[in-house]
Amino acid sequence: MKKVSRLMFSALAFLTIGSTMAVSIGAVSADEVADTKASMTNLSAENSALLAKLSAAQDKVASIDSQVSNKTVAIDDAQKNIASTDKEITEVAQKIVKVQAEVQSRKAVLKEQVIALQKRAGDSVSGNVYVDFIVNSDSFSDMVSRASVVGKLNQANKEAMDAVANSESKLATLKQEQVTKKANLVNTKAQLEKDQAQLTLLKADAENEQASFQQEVDGHKTQLASLQSQLDAQTAAAVEAAKKETEKATIAPTVAPKTGSDNTPAPTVAPKTGSDNTPAPTPAKTTTVAPSGANTGSLVGNALQFIGTPYAWGGAQPGGFDCSGLVWYAAKMAGINLPRTSQEQSTVGTKVSLSELQPGDLVFWGGVGSAHHVGIYIGGGSYVHAPTEGQNVTTMSMQYYKPDFGRRL
Numbered sequence: 001m002k003k004v005s006r007l008m009f010s011a012l013a014f015l016t017i018g019s020t021m022a023v024s025i026g027a028v029s030a031d032e033v034a035d036t037k038a039s040m041t042n043l044s045a046e047n048s049a050l051l052a053k054l055s056a057a058q059d060k061v062a063s064i065d066s067q068v069s070n071k072t073v074a075i076d077d078a079q080k081n082i083a084s085t086d087k088e089i090t091e092v093a094q095k096i097v098k099v100q101a102e103v104q105s106r107k108a109v110l111k112e113q114v115i116a117l118q119k120r121a122g123d124s125v126s127g128n129v130y131v132d133f134i135v136n137s138d139s140f141s142d143m144v145s146r147a148s149v150v151g152k153l154n155q156a157n158k159e160a161m162d163a164v165a166n167s168e169s170k171l172a173t174l175k176q177e178q179v180t181k182k183a184n185l186v187n188t189k190a191q192l193e194k195d196q197a198q199l200t201l202l203k204a205d206a207e208n209e210q211a212s213f214q215q216e217v218d219g220h221k222t223q224l225a226s227l228q229s230q231l232d233a234q235t236a237a238a239v240e241a242a243k244k245e246t247e248k249a250t251i252a253p254t255v256a257p258k259t260g261s262d263n264t265p266a267p268t269v270a271p272k273t274g275s276d277n278t279p280a281p282t283p284a285k286t287t288t289v290a291p292s293g294a295n296t297g298s299l300v301g302n303a304l305q306f307i308g309t310p311y312a313w314g315g316a317q318p319g320g321f322d323c324s325g326l327v328w329y330a331a332k333m334a335g336i337n338l339p340r341t342s343q344e345q346s347t348v349g350t351k352v353s354l355s356e357l358q359p360g361d362l363v364f365w366g367g368v369g370s371a372h373h374v375g376i377y378i379g380g381g382s383y384v385h386a387p388t389e390g391q392n393v394t395t396m397s398m399q400y401y402k403p404d405f406g407r408r409l
Contacts, residue, residue, distance in 0.1 A: 054214060055400075057206060058210060059372075060206045060209075061203060061210055063366070065203065065311075065322065065323070065372075068389075069341075071192050071193075073340065078189040082182055082185045085181050086182065088178045089175060092175040092178060099164060099171060298334040299330050299331055303327070306330075307393050307395070309321055309392060311388055311392065312325075316329055316340065322386055323373050323374050326393060327345060327375070328340055330376065342364065342374040345407075346364045346367075346374070347369050349408050351368065351407060354403065354406060358379075359377060360409070361407065361408050362409065363377050365404050375396075378395065382396060382398065
């Protein structure tokens with residue numbers, strides 16, 4: 001565009017030389033050039049508005065992706081809890097069976113005790129084995145001794161049976177608690193899956209909207225490229241016509257050139273200029289800002305090695321990543337411990353403005369504590385991220401999808 005501006009400036013300069021230049025410059029007029037530029041300006045304004053809508057649509061898709069990923073992680077956790085509860089229920093059931101066996105064993109012992117006492121008691125007097133055992137004593141001291149034995153047996157048997165009964169009751173309660181817990185987990189998982197299905201439908205609508213905006217933006221780009229070519233051709237024609245008119249208007253009588261003492265023309269030295277008679281621009285100095293964290297460089301490198309890895313809801317392994325899963329895994333490889341979700345990751349470290357980003361900083365969309373998308377800044381106004389379902393890990397310029405803020409680890 002700078003070259004076009006210089007050409008336009010040259011054309012206008014030629015068109016304003018002298019009063020004799022108030023004539024047509026040929027097939028292409030300055031008005032036509034101006035009209036083309038006006039069309040480009042209007043189209044660029046429309047394109048900017050479309051890009052804003054496209055960015056909002058991308059943001060909506062990213063937000064839904066974040067919710068779906070979180071649901072996926074929650075479903076996986078619920079499934080793990082269900083499996084753990086099933087295991088606990090099985091273990092408790094086995095303990096109950098063991099206690100019940102102990103009850104049967106205790107009853108068998110009591111039966112043997114009764115049989116033994118009957119043998120020692122002799123003829124039944126009262127119909128109660130324990131009373132008969134005491135009554136049929138050989139002497140008073142034997143009676144006292146037998147009464148003591150019966151008392152101890154009764155107390156021991158009572159304590160043993162109470163302990164077994166209490167244990168069985170506690171195990172039965174624990175088993176019921178685990179069964180209830182499992183039922184709640186199953187319901188929670190079913191609701192999460194239902195929510196996930198609804199979000200998937202919403203995501204499809206958002207992606208259709210995004211695709212529509214993208215199609216319009218692509219159409220505008222094509223029109224802008226066509227208008228740019230037209231403007232270049234019109235400007236070149238205007239410049240050529242202006243030169244010819246200038247040559248006609250500036251014809252002057254021949255004047256003998258001045259000579260030196262030896263009647264030879266003095267040499268003429270033309271000033272050195274660029275190709276369009278303007279000084280060549282001085283290239284600007286560029287500086288590279290080193291990342292602040294000790295491991296942020298490896299964080300960038302770790303993430304970049306997964307370029308092309310497919311997006312996966314709830315994914316946090318090389319086989320598939322969601323946005324926060326990629327950041328979490330790359331950080332883990334660099335020895336950095338980060339939370340799993342983008343919401344939690346957006347609260348780690350210190351907040352950084354987009355103008356102060358350094359390679360290795362995390363970039364977020366949304367708010368602190370409620371971010372719905374995350375990437376890793378790699379420098380040069382670009383970042384690496386896992387975009388959305390159906391796409392792969394890639395890099396993107398902030399010009400096309402601009403984050404809201406950064407965090408420095």
